[in-house]
Amino acid sequence: MVKDIKTNEFQEKVINSNKPVLVDFWASWCGPCRMLSPAVDSVSEQVSEAEFYKVNVDEEPELAREFGIMSIPTLIVFKNGEIFDQSVGVISEADIKTLVEKAL
Amino acid sequence: MKDLIIAGSGPAGLSAAVYASNAMLNFSVIEKFPMSGGQMLNTYEINNYLGFEEIDGFTLGQTFRKHAENKGAQFINDEITAIEKIDGGYSVKCKNGEYETKTIIFATGANPKKLGVKGEADFAGRGVSYCATCDGNFFRDKITAVVGGGDVALEDTLYLANICSKVYLIHRRDEFRGAKYLQDKVRANDKIELVLKDEVDEIIGNNKVEKLKLKSGKELETDGVFIAVGLDPNSKLLDKTTEMENGFIKADESGITSAAGIFAAGDIRTKRLRQISTAVSDGANAVHSVEEYLFNL
Structure with a gap:
């Protein structure tokens, strides 16, 4: 299971990470987000060279604002502290894997 | 060879799964996303599905899914890439596997246009x-x-x-x-x-x-x-196999299409009213047509 991350941990765990990090911006009231999350969980078990976190946009609105999130689910891949790639909406497990593997 | 493959796990596909279980068919449901429930997932409040005066789409979707799972429906998380006619039925080719089946119910729904x-x-x-x-x-x-x-x-x-x-x-x-x-x-x-x-x-x-x-x-x-300008049906896999009308699979309430052994249920077929209730009804009708078709094989 991909863990939720808080605003005060973001710098250390995402921006300063040596590995690429995929962050799933979601909310409990968003049906498509709850559809996407199990696929992200599954990819996180297959790709050990990257880190995976979730941001609950209700609990961490600052992070959602900082990254200009206006549509969820949004997946953002960070590499060396910067946004490497992102994807909006529900995508297949294979496409999630490709998204993160491009950053390896 | 399976009796039936149900493509899609929105209300039409899940209803078909419940009826196929009751009919004791050897079947699987292929779905692109785990936990899916189709478009109703996007609906904040549903107040016209009989028995539920007010419910959100995600919860109703999970209720439908649990029903199908408890009936013993087997779900395969994969994406269908092609349908090919073979002797006695169809080969359903997916990204991670291939399945042979006598019949297919297409219930892959539609996306916002x-x-x-x-x-x-x-x-x-x-x-x-x-x-x-x-x-x-x-x-x-x-x-x-x-x-x-x-x-x-x-x-x-x-x-x-x-x-x-x-x-x-x-x-x-x-x-x-x-x-x-x-x-x-x-x-x-x-x-x-x-x-x-x-x-x-x-x-x-x-x-x-x-x-x-x-x-x-x-x-x-x-x-x-x-x-919110209407729907774009997920029917591209079938555009050379079955007769279409504006991108929707041509089929009446029976779900019978122009291709023997292929049935359509839910938003993907030509119909007047696209609702959860009519999708659920389509699932039942399509399985009934599948049973008749298998009986006459």
Whole structure:
């Protein structure tokens, strides 16, 4: 299971990470987000060279604002502290894997 | 060889799974996403599905799914890439496997249709949205616009009016196709401004949506635009196999298509009313047709 991350941990765990990090911006009231999350969980078990976190946009609105999130689910891949790639909406497990593997 | 493959796990596919279990068919459900429930996942409030006076789409979807799972339905998480005719049935080719089956029920539904205007693709996730319940909260106390005239457009407008400071509802005709009680609620809400007999020509902004240019030449300042202009059926896999009409698989209530052994259920088939209740009904009808077809093989 991909863990939720808080605003005060973001710098250390995402921006300063040596590995690429995929962050799933979601909310409990968003049906498509709850559809996407199990696929992200599954990819996180297959790709050990990257880190995976979730941001609950209700609990961490600052992070959602900082990254200009206006549509969820949004997946953002960070590499060396910067946004490497992102994807909006529900995508297949294979496409999630490709998204993160491009950053390896 | 399986008796039946059900493609899709929205209300039509899940209803078909329940009926196929009762019919003791050897079948599987192939779904692109685990936990899916089709388009109803995007619906904030459902108040017209018998037995549930008020329920959100995700919860109802999970209720349907649990029912099918408890009946013993087997789910395969994979994406179908091709359907090929083989001796005695079809080969269903997926990204991670291949399945042989005597019959297929297509219940892959539809996705929201794009508006097809300049700026729409550029601002996806930057103010252009196809799901008001997903993204409405990012527009709290802001101005938004909804495009469309059916039930979904009216529901989205009402949902956004609870959150936003103002909502424009833009529709190309001067009357709505959507349910009368929704129209009345929309007209009574003073946060909603109707923009009728006009169309969006271009979505304009810098980094995010800032305004809409309409065909009439009028410009509307808005922070977001929610597009609800109908459905784009997920039927491309079958366009060489079965007869189509405007992208929908041609089939009546029986679900029988022009291709022997292939059946259609739910939003993907030609029909007058696309609702959860009619999708559930289609699932039952399609399995009944499958049983008759298998009996006569």
